[in-house]
Amino acid sequence: xxxxxxxxxxxxxxTKGKIVEYPIKDISPDMSFLEMLDVxxxxxITLGEEPVAFDHDCREGICGSCSLxxxxxxxxxxxRVTTCQLHMRKFKDGDTIFIEPFRAxxxxxxxxxxxxxxxxxxxxxxxxxxxxxxxxxxxxxxxIPISKHDADTAMDAATCIGCGACVATCKNSSAMLFVGAKxxxxxxxxxxxxxxxxxxENMVAQMDLEGFGNCTNTGACEIECPKGISLENIARMNRExxxxxxx
Amino acid sequence: xGSNVTAAWKAHKRGAYFANPCYTQIHPTCIPVSGDHQSKxxxxxxxxxxxxxxxxxxxxxxxKAIQNKTLKPTEITEENRDYFLERRYPAFxxxxxxxxxxxxxxxxxxxxxGVNATGEAVFLDFAAAIIRYGKEQAxxxxxxxxxxxxxxxxxxxxxxxxxxxxxxMYEKIVDENPYETPMMIYPAVHYTMGGIWVDYNLQxxxxxxxxxxxxxxxxxxxxxxxxxxxxxxxxxxxxVLPYTIGNYLSDDxxxxxxxxxxxxxxxxxxxxxxxxNHFIQxxxxxxxxxFHKKLGxxxxxxxxxxxxxxxxxxxxxxxxxxxNEFWKEVKVPGESNEFNEELAKAGRVADFLxxxxxxxxxxxxxxxxxxxxxxxxxxxxxxEAQRRKEFQFVSAxxxxxxxKDAKLHKENLTYKNIEVKERSYK
Numbered sequence: 001x002x003x004x005x006x007x008x009x010x011x012x013x014x015t016k017g018k019i020v021e022y023p024i025k026d027i028s029p030d031m032s033f034l035e036m037l038d039v040x041x042x043x044x045i046t047l048g049e050e051p052v053a054f055d056h057d058c059r060e061g062i063c064g065s066c067s068l069x070x071x072x073x074x075x076x077x078x079x080r081v082t083t084c085q086l087h088m089r090k091f092k093d094g095d096t097i098f099i100e101p102f103r104a105x106x107x108x109x110x111x112x113x114x115x116x117x118x119x120x121x122x123x124x125x126x127x128x129x130x131x132x133x134x135x136x137x138x139x140x141x142x143x144i145p146i147s148k149h150d151a152d153t154a155m156d157a158a159t160c161i162g163c164g165a166c167v168a169t170c171k172n173s174s175a176m177l178f179v180g181a182k183x184x185x186x187x188x189x190x191x192x193x194x195x196x197x198x199x200x201e202n203m204v205a206q207m208d209l210e211g212f213g214n215c216t217n218t219g220a221c222e223i224e225c226p227k228g229i230s231l232e233n234i235a236r237m238n239r240e241x242x243x244x245x246x247x
Numbered sequence: 248x249g250s251n252v253t254a255a256w257k258a259h260k261r262g263a264y265f266a267n268p269c270y271t272q273i274h275p276t277c278i279p280v281s282g283d284h285q286s287k288x289x290x291x292x293x294x295x296x297x298x299x300x301x302x303x304x305x306x307x308x309x310x311k312a313i314q315n316k317t318l319k320p321t322e323i324t325e326e327n328r329d330y331f332l333e334r335r336y337p338a339f340x341x342x343x344x345x346x347x348x349x350x351x352x353x354x355x356x357x358x359x360x361g362v363n364a365t366g367e368a369v370f371l372d373f374a375a376a377i378i379r380y381g382k383e384q385a386x387x388x389x390x391x392x393x394x395x396x397x398x399x400x401x402x403x404x405x406x407x408x409x410x411x412x413x414x415x416m417y418e419k420i421v422d423e424n425p426y427e428t429p430m431m432i433y434p435a436v437h438y439t440m441g442g443i444w445v446d447y448n449l450q451x452x453x454x455x456x457x458x459x460x461x462x463x464x465x466x467x468x469x470x471x472x473x474x475x476x477x478x479x480x481x482x483x484x485x486x487v488l489p490y491t492i493g494n495y496l497s498d499d500x501x502x503x504x505x506x507x508x509x510x511x512x513x514x515x516x517x518x519x520x521x522x523x524n525h526f527i528q529x530x531x532x533x534x535x536x537x538f539h540k541k542l543g544x545x546x547x548x549x550x551x552x553x554x555x556x557x558x559x560x561x562x563x564x565x566x567x568x569x570x571n572e573f574w575k576e577v578k579v580p581g582e583s584n585e586f587n588e589e590l591a592k593a594g595r596v597a598d599f600l601x602x603x604x605x606x607x608x609x610x611x612x613x614x615x616x617x618x619x620x621x622x623x624x625x626x627x628x629x630x631e632a633q634r635r636k637e638f639q640f641v642s643a644x645x646x647x648x649x650x651k652d653a654k655l656h657k658e659n660l661t662y663k664n665i666e667v668k669e670r671s672y673k
Binding site: 011012028030031032034035038039042044045046048049050051053059060061078080081085087089110111114 | 281284285286287289290415416419422534536537578580581585586588
């Protein structure tokens with residue numbers, strides 16, 4: 001396949017970025033999108049140009065490192081996949097592909113296609129944990145029965161990999177799907193009840209502080225989420241917040 | 248670029264012994280190689296082997312036809328299939344340990360029976376499981392147990408509920424529907440059991456430097472213990488270190504902050520700066536990836552699933568040559584004081600190029616077969632790992648400049664309650 005890539009290049013957070021055109025040839029449809037960028041980068045290095053910086057790590061859809069806004073969609077045209085799981089067979093020979101970073105005020109660009117998503121870490125630090133006694137008299141997990149339905153729903157929420165596609169997709173740059181998933185994975189389990197009140201309050205406060213927008217129920221985040229996190233989690237977060245405010 | 252080598256390797260270069268580098272776990276159930284571009288041979292879960300049958304064609308001409316895509320796997324009849332694990336290990340069948348399954352797959356592929364274009368893949372087939380589950384479900388639901396359509400649907404539903412996410416992952420990568428045609432798998436490297444040598448308190452040979460979790464070597468022998476990535480982190484962090492580090496800290500806790508105005512600190516800083524400047528200023532002609540891929544090929548071909556003296560000696564020489572070429576010819580674009588992925592990667596690959604050689608050296612010294620280390624010269628008549636009493640020790644390597652000068656220390660292993668035996672899966 002021969003393609004024309006239109007890639008966002010930006011030296012650092014302070015300089016202005018622009019779209020730069022790169023033609024690329026002989027791409028195999030079996031390559032992943034990131035492997036295609038590897039090929040481009042090795043060509044750029046050989047030519048003495050700077051390679052395109054992009055985030056990646058596990059390359060099997062579980063670490064949440066890769067991002068990219070491809071032809072106007074977070075993680076590209078395929079559904080329920082991260083960019084590393086997107087394959088070139090989803091494109092046609094001769095296509096022009098626009099590649100941009102995830103854009104949001106709370107995700108400043110570091111370089112080219114890499115953005116700073118540490119705002120998510122700070123939201124997690126604010127409440128995404130439980131306290132467990134590890135001094136030797138820890139309660140046996142099997143002694144706390146949990147219904148299959150709750151366990152499954154909590155697990156569904158916990159599959160969020162924190163990639164930020166929800167924020168990039170949302171016209172308000174809202175992080176509510178992420179925060180909703182992180183609140184839900186604990187709110188649904190008995191182990192999460194100890195900090196239930198402070199957790200949701202602190203995480204939502206941190207989310208607002210980071211400059212993420214609000215939810216207007218467009219549902220775009222759910223469609224673009226590589227892990228299929230459901231909007232229900234946002235509703236659950238709002239219910240938890242309401243409950244907390246009455247305590 | 249992620250790296251779980253660099254921190255451990257830097258500790259090794261500062262005096263921590265490195266233990267058992269040659270023990271490598273190879274997973275039989277990975278996505279096969281499709282081309283040079285591939286950045287990862289994704290591991291499908293080993294759980295897939297619970298419900299599947301592994302096979303290659305019995306006839307060489309069928310294998311050739313499959314490789315050329317003129318024949319479909321579903322067109323090969325039962326009697327023309329070679330379920331090689333079931334044939335060789337009737338008691339354990341498809342559930343033999345990973346190293347055994349991996350070598351058996353390699354043996355068939357080396358003999359020409361591989362089933363993809365590169366000839367390096369075997370089939371992992373769920374058809375029998377779909378029928379078995381389908382019949383079971385039809386029976387439970389009181390439906391016709393002979394209706395193939397019902398059985399097929401019910402069976403696929405069960406397989407989907409058990410392995411749906413893995414099947415989806417496979418379909419995305421390979422673009423084939425594994426419910427309809429068998430998956431293709433091939434062994435790939437998954438884990439290295441070696442790591443920094445530690446004592447029972449998890450302290451390295453550098454006083455005050457503790458290594459916990461996957462960075463150390465302590466929990467595995469030549470075989471990797473299952474689910475150990477999480478287990479080792481938790482066991483070391485929760486249950487061992489809290490009780491052992493206090494002993495060290497009790498003497499050291501009043502030391503206070505350590506000034507950076509020391510000779511050692513300045514020396515370390517100067518070394519890092521020197522390396523960074525070398526990378527940036529070196530006007531080489533080859534990318535970091537070029538060297539990384541080349542090293543990977545050497546390791547896989549000569550220090551992989553099955554090893555022998557000649558290949559290991561070649562590997563040591565080739566890695567050492569590659570390392571020299573790396574320092575002369577590597578090209579790192581960009582600047583040193585900015586976000587620079589290539590620069591970070593160059594530092595990692597520099598470490599891999601040293602570890603790789605020690606790895607091959609350790610494999611050369613260990614003249615026996617054990618778990619994740621198989622020496623072709625040391626195998627039983629049945630092709631199983633041949634243990635040798637004189638090699639019942641942990642190799643702990645001391646850094647002495649170049650990997651070829653590393654010094655071997657042996658920590659002898661004494662077995663009191665268990666008798667050491669050669670494995671048998673007959």
